[in-house]
Amino acid sequence: MLRVIVFANVFMVVVFGVNSLIGSNYLYVNRKPLGPTLLDVLPEWPVYLIFMELIGFLMFLLLYLPFIIKDWRSKKQQLKSTVN
Numbered sequence: 001m002l003r004v005i006v007f008a009n010v011f012m013v014v015v016f017g018v019n020s021l022i023g024s025n026y027l028y029v030n031r032k033p034l035g036p037t038l039l040d041v042l043p044e045w046p047v048y049l050i051f052m053e054l055i056g057f058l059m060f061l062l063l064y065l066p067f068i069i070k071d072w073r074s075k076k077q078q079l080k081s082t083v084n
Contacts, residue, residue: 001060008056012049028052 012029019030029049032039042048 001064004060005053005057009053 012027015027016029019025019027025031025033028039031045032048039048039052042051
């Protein structure tokens, strides 16, 4: 998971540079969108980027939770079978 977070942040820095060069706003890293969006409830740039990362991290954990539980249960079963 750390590898994904590092890659996403490096990608975001690259996109920020590209956005600055060509005047675009991919990934909304240079500014908030012009129209009304859910990002309007977050603080201003650049602080909202941190909130977006936290929201993304929580979504990642929520989506990955079933696999974490499955792995935990299978490890627990393996430990039971090796003890008996």
